[in-house]
């Protein structure tokens with residue numbers, strides 16, 4: 510952040526106030542209103558934070574107009590095609606691409622932390638056997654603070670580091686356990702000879718009764734999904750993690766809060782909702798009916814996987830995933846998958862429809878991810894847990910950045926109060 514010495518002037522009730530302007534390294538300037546209430550006695554009003562920067566950050570940059578997503582400056586399409594998830598994790602956490610030695614050390618540290626405390630197995634058994642894996646994930650990740658006391662002191666940099674590694678390493682294990690539990694199969698322990706994505710597929714799909722071979726193309730597609738969901742600036746779940754953390758809560762509690770927020774259908778739950786929508790549409794000839802419903806103000810139906818708060822041109826992650834969907838379905842010999850046909854035709858129709866053009870609504874990351882995940886064998890209930898495990902590194906990087914920031918203080922938004930003014934209590938017999 511550079512102080513450009515530029516200011517904006519606000520005239521209010523006959524007084525003029527100077528508001529400093531900060532210039533970011535890229536993106537729009539930011540008005541500093543921190544002293545506004547103290548000086549002018551007014552708040553700003555911005556429900557949904559559509560115009561408010563809640564922090565400064567050096568991790569991720571999005572240009573919604575250009576459809577650009579950069580992690581530490583590196584474009585997402587380059588990372589998706591040239592890198593792999595653990596390298597992207599290193600980049601997000603530490604700010605630079607690792608050297609070969611740094612990467613090897615990081616991979617070893619993550620790999621050595623993939624097992625969960627054996628007592629956690631008992632903890633899982635407290636959930637109803639048909640619990641949604643997201644419900645289990647929120648509970649178990651929150652409970653990590655009860656199992657890993659030695660990495661909950663946020664004022665100790667070493668403990669923060671251990672907590673970060675533990676979360677990145679154990680989330681795939683916990684997500685896979687939540688899945689296995691929901692289908693009544695035994696938990697599968699992680700394997701250190703497999704890479705991050707292949708190990709996750711192994712923990713989800715292998716059973717003790719037979720040998721399971723992880724297809725490297727599917728592992729690569731899985732890894733790409735992890736990369737594409739790894740971080741996304743100050744979105745709802747990341748802001749939730751930061752807000753929870755601003756009170757000094759431990760990292761496991763903060764990440765559990767992020768997972769809870771991610772579950773909603775307007776956020777991470779959209780991939781499940783999108784696949785369910787594609788199935789409901791069912792065939793290409795029913796697309797016009799659903800397009801009309803999406804445009805009807807009296808119908809709550811929205812095209813799931815379409816639209817984004819920040820991207821108003823294209824979601825660069827959706828482009829990569831569309832290509833991945835073609836590759837995975839071809840590998841599995843199901844390139845004529847009816848859902849993919851419906852998705853492609855729906856995208857084509859919407860992108861040529863005046864309503865979607867005018868409102869700048871484009872397919873987002875969730876539009877094609879569900880098709881890939883289903884083709885790999887995941888049930889829809891696992892889509893959001895997979896998003897959560899991918900996003901863990903983003904949440905934890907933002908959390909680490911926030912704690913190290915000397916400006917860090919408890920988040921405490923104000924409000925525009927529209928309720929009753931002070932009035933006297935009325936005894937119950939008189940009401």
Ligand code: ACO
Pocket residue numbers: 774775776777779803804810811812813814815816817818819868870873874875
């Ligand atoms: N289908 C139909 N109309 C839509 C859609 C959609 N998917 N998305 C937005 N619109 C319309 C709204 O009705 C609104 O119309 P209006 O101006 O006439 O009232 C206009 O476009 C703007 O929409 P908002 O909801 O105000 O935009 P916002 O930025 O708040 O919402 C959001 C973004 C939540 C993603 C929205 O587009 C949506 O609900 N999409 C479907 C759910 C989805 O795919 N979510 C995943 C997001 S990506 C992620 O979390 C990984």
